[in-house]
Amino acid sequence: MEKFEISVTNDNQSYHFEVRDYMHHEGDQCKFEVFEDGKFIASFEPDGYKGLHICKNPGIVGEELLHLVAEELESYNF
Numbered sequence: 001m002e003k004f005e006i007s008v009t010n011d012n013q014s015y016h017f018e019v020r021d022y023m024h025h026e027g028d029q030c031k032f033e034v035f036e037d038g039k040f041i042a043s044f045e046p047d048g049y050k051g052l053h054i055c056k057n058p059g060i061v062g063e064e065l066l067h068l069v070a071e072e073l074e075s076y077n078f
Helices: 063-074
Strands: 002-010 013-021 032-036 039-046 052-056
Touching: 002 063, 013 063, 039 063, 052 063
Parallel strands: none
Antiparallel strands: 002 013, 013 032, 032 039, 039 052
16 A cells, blocks of 8 residues: 545645555455545545546545546546
């Protein structure tokens, strides 16, 4: 597992997240888990077309913000 941080901006507010990348993920575990201040906010997995889709969403942040997080992660060319 690799950890790194990303930031996204939504409605002129910056958000900072810790990402855990499970490089050798299996089908029962999502590839990326995203945390804000130590709190799990979502996980993502590849969709097979160089994109990510939401794997788990506990509803802590809005989907618009999660889509921005996915776009930022996609820019890393996982």
